[in-house]
Amino acid sequence: MRPFNFEKVNSGAEASAAKSQNKQFVAGGTNLVDLMKKNITQPDILIDITKALSNTIEHQNKGVTIGAMASNTKVATDKKILRDFPLLAKAILAGASPQIRNMASSAGNLLQRTRCPYFYDVTMPCNKRKPNSGCSAIEGENRMSAVAGYNNQCVAVHPSDFCVGLSA
Template sequence: MRPFLFSKSSAINQALAKKNGTTQYIAGGTNLVDLMKKHIAEPESLVDITSALPAKIEVTAKGIQIGAMVRNTPLANDAIILAKYPLIAKAVLAGASPQIRNMASTGGNLLQRTRCPYFYDVTTPCNKRKAGSGCSAIPGENRMSAIVGYSDQCIAVHPSDLCVALAALDASVKVQDKSGKTQSIAFTDFHRLPGTTPERDNNLPANALIHSIEINENAFAKNCAYVKVRDRDSYAFALVSVAAALNLKDNQIVEARLASGGVAHKPWRWLEAEQYLKGKTANAATFEAAADIAIKDLRAQSHNGFKIPMLKGAIETALQQCLNR
């Protein structure tokens, strides 16, 4: 880790005033410190923003607002989240270890970088680390890599569990610039697919910070599930994950939400499968048909073909678990 200057900011505009090409912000530090140790991130200065960001969960006229500095543990244990947005808690508790959840911030969770082994190995080419250098995963070890939405520049996947649930719940990301002006970005538009610019993970404006996450009130609290398939039950990243939520009326599906992690460069919504589920009877045959729709156009890499049937099973399991209130 290279030496760096360290300072603290107590307000977003104050923190943004310190921003330059060699500055990075730190909140929980659960991802950034790893990147600094590996010489992937080498900031000349770090700005601590733990006092600059809101750290409250608040009920609003439309739903709920989660401050960017709310740490993962209190988020997963909050009474309002558990009562009205339990899918959030399920996803958070499926990710990381208790120690990391105690430190990790909501805003930082959205900004964490891929865990592709080639991204973390500075001796290998990686377009996310150095644009134009190549993607070592395509001809190499790609067991954990993407099966949808990738390009010939990058096949890395987004690592967050929380973000999968936020995508399923149609959350929005509230960002603030140094003038105090805020704007809202739909969660499905916040993260990017790799395309020809895999070094860009998200659409956070250059001179802004995440202020909070907003979720509108919905009817998914009673019937939702998060299924994560991984190499070990303890702390491990998803091979595939599924956030599922159903709005049911007399066992008929009024509305459905399906999103996945471990399959793409961003949390992935299965919109066609969601549309199919709408109006159908909630049963095993319906769930299997929806899973078939989700996987029909997927293209695996050389070492991760197993992910496609695994995903199909995870979607069916998550939908079935939605019926267990």
């Protein structure tokens, strides 16, 4: 992983003002740090947004508002979510280790980069990583990754456990 600088912001307005070409937002970092270690993404500056966004869970009559910074653990163990949205809690709990759930933010889980197992192998062609380079998964071991929403350029699936629970 190459060196980078680190900035902290305290509000959404500060985050918007700080964002530029070679800067990337980071919260839990569970996906971004992996991408940086593999040299798939190489921002010059990380902008810590953990203090800029809400981590609350607010329940309304027929729904719930989940703050972008609410950890996956906080969401999956919330008593009202367990009662009213059990599939969401179950999907989150099934998807990652407790350590990752404790660090991962709900927004990060939803916004993580779509990928397949070949995405992390920089020696293999990957249209997600480098457009028009090819898709190793189409003819490879994981060609059946996507059962809906695939195309002949890429068969990667969205890796979010959160999305599975929300879409069900």
